[in-house]
Amino acid sequence: MQGRVEERLPLTPLTYDVLLALAEEACHGYGIIKEVERRSGGRTQLEAGTLYAAIKRMRDEGLIETAAAPDEADSRRRYYCLTGLGREVLMAESRRLEALVSAARSKNVLPEEAR
DSSP states (O other), X not given: OHHHHHTTOSOOHHHHHHHHHTSSSOEEHHHXXXXXXXXXXXXXXXXXXXXXXXXXXXXXXXXXXXXXXXXXXXXXXXXXXXXXXXHHHHHHHHHHXXXXXHHHHHTTSSOOOOO
């Protein structure tokens, strides 16, 4: 699976944001929009059309899939979750980004983390 993972990198910011929003639990589209907005402090605001086009593409690529709605959920909403491949791609991209930040720190572009 490693080759299938590495060939998908680097991810677009949109793809990374959506995968990260689904990292802990299944979520519906509006929930993904709100999670991305919350995590970015309001700097990233996804439009529904942009999100649903990305969801279709990520489903076609096998990164996410439709999930069963939680018991208390609105049955009219479609929920999504990561696939095994999606989780592997998210982890690989996170490691790639971490290495870039580490390189920036080693070049004194970013300060070392306070410990």
